[in-house]
Amino acid sequence: MLFMIGIELPENDTQAFGFVVPAFDALGYGCVGAVDEEADLLAQAKLLILDMAEEVIADGKLLASLDQGYCEHSAEYPEFTRWIALDVPVEQLKAAQKRINITLPEPMLARVDAFVETKNEYKDRSDFLAKAADKLMAC
Incomplete structure (x- = not known):
């Protein structure tokens, strides 16, 4: 499933790269994270999305509700100046x-x-x- 990831760039060397995954907002979840190194951003975002998708399943909600595809979120999240689309195989997660x-x-x-x-x-x-x-x- 394709997820849009908003990236907040650090203002200096002592701050982290922040990221947000708006698809979870529609279900009432917040999905935000941070990494110190830009190179770790995609891997950490993917892990966070998989963790959150497990929570969605555990709460009895449908993963299909997260499928927003490629869409624009910069107006809702102006502090996140870069946006990327990340394909994460959440469909492979299964409840008991x-x-x-x-x-x-x-x-x-x-x-x-x-x-x-x-x-x-x-x-x-x-x-x-x-x-x-x-x-x-x-x-």
């Missing part, structure tokens, strides 16, 4: 699995299985159903 029992008509189940067999992005039937439900609820 729970087995459920569902009933589907046999023809539909056969269609689902045939579809999953032809698509590499789904590990199995359960993965497909979970992603389909996630996508439908995000609308």
Whole structure:
């Protein structure tokens, strides 16, 4: 998923580089960090995003809610003068699995299985159903 990262440049050598990830604001989370070295900025931002995404999952919220893509935030955050787009694989994070029992008509189940067999992005039937439900609820 693509995240916009705002960077606040230090005014002198004794200050750190600050960064903000506005995508989490929509869910009521703040996501800010700081690093001493500019070279560490992307790695630390990625780690912070993954940590925050785990919190989103633990709180029962949908990761799809964070998907804002490439968008402008400089008016909301004027102190952050540089913006970068960072791709972070938050989709790989999963909450604890729970087995459920569902009933589907046999023809539909056969269609689902045939579809999953032809698509590499789904590990199995359960993965497909979970992603389909996630996508439908995000609308």
